[in-house]
Amino acid sequence: MDDKYSDLLEILEKEVGLFRDFLTLLQKERQYMIDLSLDKLHECHNQKETIIFNLKVLEDARVELIAELQGDNGTAFISTLSIIIDHAPLRYKKGMESCQSNLKSLVDSIKEINQINGILADRAINYTRNSLSFLNRLVSQLPVYHQSGRIAQESMVGTLVCKKG
Numbered sequence: 001m002d003d004k005y006s007d008l009l010e011i012l013e014k015e016v017g018l019f020r021d022f023l024t025l026l027q028k029e030r031q032y033m034i035d036l037s038l039d040k041l042h043e044c045h046n047q048k049e050t051i052i053f054n055l056k057v058l059e060d061a062r063v064e065l066i067a068e069l070q071g072d073n074g075t076a077f078i079s080t081l082s083i084i085i086d087h088a089p090l091r092y093k094k095g096m097e098s099c100q101s102n103l104k105s106l107v108d109s110i111k112e113i114n115q116i117n118g119i120l121a122d123r124a125i126n127y128t129r130n131s132l133s134f135l136n137r138l139v140s141q142l143p144v145y146h147q148s149g150r151i152a153q154e155s156m157v158g159t160l161v162c163k164k165g
Helices: 001-036 040-071 079-087 090-139
Strands: none
Touching: 001 040, 001 090, 040 079, 079 090
């Protein structure tokens, strides 16, 4: 049974490392949004997908291991990490408590930065929509009506220039 607690501690430590990496990527993502660096944003997104996949693999392994621990202890209830720590051998408690504390802190930081990034993304979307609306108004002139009720056809009022950058 000690091997299972050792394995659980190892999984938790790996999860802490991946959540740290994820937090770092979210911080980079925020800067990339501010810098309008699309290539780096795409790269960041791909790295986040990889980390999320790895976290899912670790979560599956952790859930399976916890089920085995519950079977060994003869318990049929859903265990929280706090309950598992209470039942763990003394030599694993400090490591697991440290992982629990780190995970709570990291998840709170991730939530906060993710909210900020969401606000930045919403602002970027609104800015893009307003810019497109402005450009569309320049390119397509609104009709002018004569006293007779006919629409006057005039030349365009602006020029749309396509610039790749």
